[in-house]
Amino acid sequence: MELGLSGKNAIVTGGSLGIGKAIALELAREGVNVAIAARSKGPLEAAAHELATATGRRIIPIVADVTSKAQVDGMVAQAAAQLGGVHILVNSGSPPGGSATATGPIETVVDEDLLHDFNVKYVGALRCARAVLPHMKEHRWGRIINISGTNARNAGNLSGGARNTSLVHLTKTLAVQVGRFGITVNCIHPGTTRTERTPRLLAARAKELGIAADEVESRDFAADSPRGNAICRMVDAAEIAYLAVFLASDKAWAVSGELVVATGGAGRSVYY
Numbered sequence: 001m002e003l004g005l006s007g008k009n010a011i012v013t014g015g016s017l018g019i020g021k022a023i024a025l026e027l028a029r030e031g032v033n034v035a036i037a038a039r040s041k042g043p044l045e046a047a048a049h050e051l052a053t054a055t056g057r058r059i060i061p062i063v064a065d066v067t068s069k070a071q072v073d074g075m076v077a078q079a080a081a082q083l084g085g086v087h088i089l090v091n092s093g094s095p096p097g098g099s100a101t102a103t104g105p106i107e108t109v110v111d112e113d114l115l116h117d118f119n120v121k122y123v124g125a126l127r128c129a130r131a132v133l134p135h136m137k138e139h140r141w142g143r144i145i146n147i148s149g150t151n152a153r154n155a156g157n158l159s160g161g162a163r164n165t166s167l168v169h170l171t172k173t174l175a176v177q178v179g180r181f182g183i184t185v186n187c188i189h190p191g192t193t194r195t196e197r198t199p200r201l202l203a204a205r206a207k208e209l210g211i212a213a214d215e216v217e218s219r220d221f222a223a224d225s226p227r228g229n230a231i232c233r234m235v236d237a238a239e240i241a242y243l244a245v246f247l248a249s250d251k252a253w254a255v256s257g258e259l260v261v262a263t264g265g266a267g268r269s270v271y272y
Contacts, residue, residue: 004250006031009083011076013037013066013093013128016044018195019147020092021051022237023244028055030245032088035060035079058083066093066124067116076131086135088248091125091167092147098159106158114159121148121163122170129174133183142183143248146171147240150189150263164189168259175257184256186247191263194234235264 010027014020015036024034028051036051038044041063048061060082064075080086094117097103102114125146136142148167151160171187178185199213206213217233240262246252247260 001251003030003245003248005245005248008032008087008248009079009085010034010088010090010248011037011079011086011128011132012090013064013124014147015090015092016040016047016061018092018096018197019190019193019237019240020090021047022195022241023090023092023145023147024059025051025054026238026241026245027088027090027248028052028057028059030249031057032248033058033060033083035062035075035083037062037064037066037075037079037093039063039065066127067119069127072124072127073131076128076135080135085139086132087139087141088143088145089128089132090145090147090244090248091128093124093128094121094163096149097151098157098163102159103157109158114162117159118163118166122166125167126170129170129185133178136178136183137181140182142178142181143252144171144174144183144185145244145247146185146187147244148187148189148259150191150261150267152189153267153269171259172257179256184247184252186252186255186257187259188240188243188247189259189261189263190235190240191261191266192234193240194236198234233264235262 010032012020012024015024016038024036028034044061048059052059062075064071098117099113101110102117129144146167148164151157152164168187171185175185202213202216206216
C-alpha cells in the first residue's frame, strides 16, 4: 500500500530506544527523514547511525529534554531547519510506568516525582506539539501521534494512570483545535511491549519465580490473552510502529482525535 509518506519529515521524541526507535525506523523505511530526540547523546547518536545505515534516509540526532520549553523549541527549530520543515511528530519521550515513588500506594507517593512524571509525558507532549504546529500549519498538513499506555484504563498506578489519561484528553483537544489546518492528532495505548529492555526484565522475573526465562512470557501473559497459551506473546515494538506509521499516512485521513489500543487483544472490557 502506498502511504504517501516519501519525502515527509518527522520528529520522534524518545527515538533512541524502545517504541520511539521502532517508529523512527518504520517511518524511515517509508521514505521519511527523521529527527530523533532524547536526553542521552551516546545512545541517540548510535541509534541515528543504525537507522540511517539500515534505511538510507536522513536521520538527525538532537539532544533535548522535553521538560524544558527552551530545549524543545530549539530541537524543533533545528529539525525544521536541517530537514526542510516538519510534517509528523511522534511523542514517545517518556519511560514506561513512571517513577517508582509515584506509582505505589497513595501514602508513599512522592509529590515531586509524580509532578515530574506528568511534566515529562503530558506537558512534554504539549510543548512538542505547540512547537511543531506553526510548521504543520504552513504545510497545511500534519500528523501528531501520542504514545500513551493502558495504565490509563487500569486502576493502581497513580502516575501512569494520571499522565496517560491526560494525554488522551490532550489528543482530542488538539484534534479539535487544529483539524481545519489539515492536521490529525491520534493516540496509541501500547500494552506490555517487547523492547530492548525485555530480556533483562524477563530474566529478573524468571529468577524471582524460579523458572526458565523462556517460560515467563507465556506464564505472565496467557491469563489475559484471548489467544491462549499456545500463541500468547507480547506485542513487539515494531507492531506498534506499523500502527503509528499508518496513522501518520495519507491513508489515515479519516482518523483524528482517536485512541487506538494495541495490546494483542488483552483485556475483556468493552468501550463505546
